[in-house]
Amino acid sequence: MKVLKFGGTSVGSPERMKKLLDIVNANERQIVVLSAVSGTTNNLVEIGHAYLASDKPKATLLIKALKDKYEVFISELFAKAEYLDQAKEVINYHFDLLYAFANDLFTQIEDKVIVAQGELLSTTLYHVYLKEIGVPSVLLPALDFMKIDADNEPIVDYITEQLTPLLEASPKNNLFITQGYICRNSFGEIDNLRRGGSDYTASLIGAGIKAEEVQIWTDIDGMHNNDPRIVKGTKPISHLSFDEAAELAYFGAKILHPQSVFPAQKYKIPVRLLNTMEPSAFGTLISSESETGKIKSIAAKDGITAIKIQSSRMLLAYGFLRRVFEVFERYKTPIDMITTSEVAVSVTIDDTKYLGEITKDLSDFGIVEVDVNQTIVCVVGDLSASSHGFGSRILESIKHIPLRMISYGGSEHNLSFLIKGDDKTETLRSLHNRLFD
Numbered sequence: 001m002k003v004l005k006f007g008g009t010s011v012g013s014p015e016r017m018k019k020l021l022d023i024v025n026a027n028e029r030q031i032v033v034l035s036a037v038s039g040t041t042n043n044l045v046e047i048g049h050a051y052l053a054s055d056k057p058k059a060t061l062l063i064k065a066l067k068d069k070y071e072v073f074i075s076e077l078f079a080k081a082e083y084l085d086q087a088k089e090v091i092n093y094h095f096d097l098l099y100a101f102a103n104d105l106f107t108q109i110e111d112k113v114i115v116a117q118g119e120l121l122s123t124t125l126y127h128v129y130l131k132e133i134g135v136p137s138v139l140l141p142a143l144d145f146m147k148i149d150a151d152n153e154p155i156v157d158y159i160t161e162q163l164t165p166l167l168e169a170s171p172k173n174n175l176f177i178t179q180g181y182i183c184r185n186s187f188g189e190i191d192n193l194r195r196g197g198s199d200y201t202a203s204l205i206g207a208g209i210k211a212e213e214v215q216i217w218t219d220i221d222g223m224h225n226n227d228p229r230i231v232k233g234t235k236p237i238s239h240l241s242f243d244e245a246a247e248l249a250y251f252g253a254k255i256l257h258p259q260s261v262f263p264a265q266k267y268k269i270p271v272r273l274l275n276t277m278e279p280s281a282f283g284t285l286i287s288s289e290s291e292t293g294k295i296k297s298i299a300a301k302d303g304i305t306a307i308k309i310q311s312s313r314m315l316l317a318y319g320f321l322r323r324v325f326e327v328f329e330r331y332k333t334p335i336d337m338i339t340t341s342e343v344a345v346s347v348t349i350d351d352t353k354y355l356g357e358i359t360k361d362l363s364d365f366g367i368v369e370v371d372v373n374q375t376i377v378c379v380v381g382d383l384s385a386s387s388h389g390f391g392s393r394i395l396e397s398i399k400h401i402p403l404r405m406i407s408y409g410g411s412e413h414n415l416s417f418l419i420k421g422d423d424k425t426e427t428l429r430s431l432h433n434r435l436f437d
Contacts (some may be wrong), residue, residue, distance in 0.1 A: 001029045001167075002151040004179060004215045005202035006040035011122050013078035022216065023279050026135050026175055031205055033180045034126060035198040036116040036118025037073070039175065040066070044118055047098065048111040056102045067095045072127065083132040090124045113190045119198075127177050137175040140166055145208075146183035146201065148191060154183070154200070156263060159208030162389035167209070172294070178205075199257035203271065207263035214264055214271045221275035222284035223248060223255050225297045230425055231432045235428065237297055238282055241290035244297075244380050245271070247414045251299045261286065295381035295390060298431050300424055304336065304374040305352050306404055307359065310344040311366025322346065328363045336376060337407045339415055346405050348376065348418060374404060375424045379417040379431065385407075391415065397434030401427050 004024060011017045011034055024032055036044075043066045070091050078084040094117050101110055119142070127139040145162035147155050157234070167176065180198025185191040193200045206214035220228075222236035223245070240248070242265035249258040255273055259304035264271045264286070274283040290296075309324060324345060328335055331354035334389055335347045349355075362368045379394050391408065394415055405418035419427055 001031065001209060001211050002213050002215060003031045003033060003202050003206045003209075003211045004217060005033040005198055006035065006217045006276065007198065007219075008035045008040070009219045011035065012038035012215055014073055016237045016276070017077060017126060017324065019276075020126070021133075021135070024175065024275065031140075031176045031178060031209075031211075032121065032126075032196060033178055034122045035180050035206065037122050040118040041115060041405060044115045048114045050106075051101055051106040051114070051408050055395070059102065060099065063095060063098045067091065070095075070121065077125065077129055078132060080132055083128055086128050086131075087125055090121070090128065094121055109189055112192060115192060116179075116182040116190050119395045123177050123179050130175070130177075135175065137172050137177050138170045138171055140176050140178040142179040142182050142201065143184055143190065146193075146204070148185050148193070149185055150186045150402065152185075154193070154204050154263075156204060159204055163208055193259075195250060196257040199260035200263075203260040203263045203269070206269040206271075207267040210267060211269055214269055215274055216260075216271065217274050217276045218255055219275065219277055220255055220273075221278050221281040222273045223297065225436060226428055226432045227298075227300065229287070230276050230428050233437070234432070235436075236281070237284050239290050240284060240286045240296060241413070243411070244290060244413045245284075245286040247380045247411065248297055248299045251376055251414075251416065252381075290382075292382045295379060295383075295394075295435050297380050298428060298435070299378050299380065300428060301336070301376045301378075302421060302424070303350055304348050304418065304421075305350070305355065305363065306346060306348050306371040306374050306377050306418055308344055308346040308369040308371075309362050309366050310369070312343055324362065324365065327358055330361070331358055334356060337405055337418060338343045339405050339407060348374065348405065350389065370416060371404065373421040374418050375421045375427075376416055376418055377424070377427050377431070378414050379435070380414055383412060383415055393434060394431065397430050398427055399429070412429075 005019060024030060047059050048064045050062060055218060074084060074087040078087055123139060127137055130137045145159050147158045149155055180201040181192050183191050183193055202214050202216060224234040224236055226234045228234045242261050246261040249256040249261060268288055271286040272283055275281050333349055333351050333354055335349060337348040339346050359368050359370060383390055401416050401419055401423050403419060407416045
């Protein structure tokens with residue numbers, strides 16, 4: 001069985017939703033994971049913010065505007081009155097729920113319920129559309145099998161236990177439709193896998209049922225060797241290892257959710273990145289194998305803050321780094337990069353929620369310097385110790401760019417460096433010209 005995930009742009013219009021059957025094979029057993037219709041999640045987040053701010057009139061206006069969009073959507077999607085009426089019932093149910101929150105106490109719990117309506121709408125409407133055109137399908141509520149624990153980690157064994165009998169209950173059906181992104185938490189409440197989580201859902205389902213393959217369908221023909229929005233002449237990468245894909249996803253390649261690689265990697269489920277606009281394109285295959293002796297791609301992550309702690313107490317001391325890291329652990333702030341010397345340590349973070357508290361606590365250890373608006377650029381490929389010349393080629397190509405930090409050796413697939421955000425465009429283009437052209 002294969003798992004196929006389609007993002008918001010792939011179901012962003014009635015025409016595109018109809019064309020999914022050009023890709024989905026109704027004669028092959030497949031689980032189809034759908035995101036919300038493009039733009040819907042942002043609208044729902046805005047509605048939730050209005051309710052959290054106790055601005056019920058604004059929430060009501062936003063709900064009406066979104067419902068109007070969906071009424072136009074279904075009028076173009078359905079041709080038969082019977083199924084158009086069913087679609088209207090679906091829309092009325094979900095939007096009545098959104099309106100009803102004006103009458104209750106509104107908390108973060110209800111906010112997550114609101115955001116979940118996007119995927120519930122897209123999957124139910126697609127299921128009704130398949131009924132209209134005579135294609136059998138089963139609608140599987142993700143809330144029945146997708147669950148995270150108290151640490152917000154998905155429980156793969158739970159997915160296996162709950163989803164397997166649901167699939168076995170419909171042995172004659174080939175198509176199963178479910179929601180990406182949404183789940184239940186350890187309290188049984190509606191929750192989610194964070195933005196971009198539909199990729200994660202597909203990978204987790206693939207791991208849970210030991211799928212033959214997971215396919216991530218977007219509007220780009222695979223992962224490119226640089227950012228096509230900035231650099232001309234980029235090309236899709238045909239093959240990546242799981243480790244290479246994870247590095248690229250984490251450090252800025254938007255086509256893939258960073259966490260979605262790990263379940264597939266653990267259970268050795270190949271992942272393909274494919275283009276709904278060009279289904280015949282090969283895209284990118286992510287698997288346990290990859291080409292060696294090559295630089296694969298360049299990615300960049302913006303909004304980085306660098307923190308340097310300088311202290312003579314580091315010299316010939318032990319336990320210093322542990323105490324530094326405990327500060328970040330205390331404020332639940334992940335570190336991206338780290339470099340050290342005898343008397344200083346520099347780290348980068350992208351979550352600045354507790355930056356003030358972190359710098360205050362770190363000042364007990366020494367002098368603290370903070371640089372904001374930084375960018376991490378990573379070069380990914382075969383950068384193992386046995387590979388020759390790549391390091392010098394990379395650094396030679398950006399010798400005119402001031403470097404704040406360099407990280408090499410922590411991974412055999414990644415050389416990363418920190419630059420000012422203003423130097424990002426020049427850095428990506430210089431690297432591309434030297435490494436690929």
